Amino acid sequence: MTHVYVxxxxxxxxxxxxxxxxxxPERWTAIMxxxxxxxxxxxxxxxxxxxxxxxxxxxxxxxxxxxxxVTVALLANRFWPLWLAALHLLAIGIHGVRGFDTxxxxxxxxxxxxxxxxxxIGLLAAGVLRHRMRVARYGHDPDWSLPWRGARDGT
Numbered sequence: 638m639t640h641v642y643v644x645x646x647x648x649x650x651x652x653x654x655x656x657x658x659x660x661x662p663e664r665w666t667a668i669m670x671x672x673x674x675x676x677x678x679x680x681x682x683x684x685x686x687x688x689x690x691x692x693x694x695x696x697x698x699x700x701x702x703x704x705x706x707v708t709v710a711l712l713a714n715r716f717w718p719l720w721l722a723a724l725h726l727l728a729i730g731i732h733g734v735r736g737f738d739t740x741x742x743x744x745x746x747x748x749x750x751x752x753x754x755x756x757x758i759g760l761l762a763a764g765v766l767r768h769r770m771r772v773a774r775y776g777h778d779p780d781w782s783l784p785w786r787g788a789r790d791g792t
Contacts, residue, residue, distance in 0.1 A: 644751070644754065644755070645674065645678075647755075647758060648670065648671065648674060648754070648758050649671070651667070651758045651761055651762045651765075652667040652668075652670060652671045652758075652761075653667075654762060654765055655667035655761055655762075655764075655765045656668075658765050658768070658769055659764070659765040659768055660768045660778055660780045661780040661781065662709050662712075662713035662714075662715050662718060662764070662780055662781070663761065663764050663765045663768055665705075665709055666706065666709055666718065666721065666761055666764075667761060669702055669705045669706065669709075670702070670757065670758065670761065673698055673699070673701070673702040674754075676698045677695060677698055680692075680694050680695060680698075688735075688743035688744070688746045688747040689743050690735070690739075691732050691735050691736045692732070695732075695750075696729070696732045699725070699728060699729050699732065699750075700729065702725060703722065703725050703726065703729055706718065706721055706722040706725055707722050709722075710722045712781050712782065712783060713780065713781060713782065714778075714779045714780060714781055714782040715764060715768075717760050717761075717763060717764040717767070718764070720760055721757055721760045721761065721764075724753050724756055724757050724760070725753070725757065727753055728749075728750045728753045728754075731746065731749045731750050732750075734746075
């Protein structure tokens with residue numbers, strides 16, 4: 638259980654860093670990651686039955702997060718959200734593996750998705766750091782690449 642507390646502390650710190658120092662894509666991603674983690678923690682957990690079949694509520698949370706991450710990746714004037722969405726797609730794929738292979742050991746199903754969350758928050762932290770570096774170097778860093786509003790104004 639200690640690893641859960643370590644992850645939550647690390648994610649909370651990175652999300653706070655993104656909320657304070659990041660641009661809009663970083664802040665939106667931090668909000669989505671944080672709420673997805675809270676929603677996952679609020680799911681009922683029964684050690685005798687959990688992870689023996691596809692966790693449908695967890696899959697629903699992951700699909701909702703994926704929709705948000707893809708939206709940010711398509712609209713942001715950044716490259717890192719594409720990598721973050723790709724990592725999360727791997728996490729969703731683990732649900733598919735569990736659905737197709739009933740012989741998958743439950744602890745493998747539980748652990749595999751959790752391990753992908755660490756590089757995801759690492760990418761968010763790197764995205765915030767690079768945003769800060771671009772702002773320091775150029776004085777601004779446009780948040781969105783919206784073709785209908787003009788990418789140059791950063792709104």
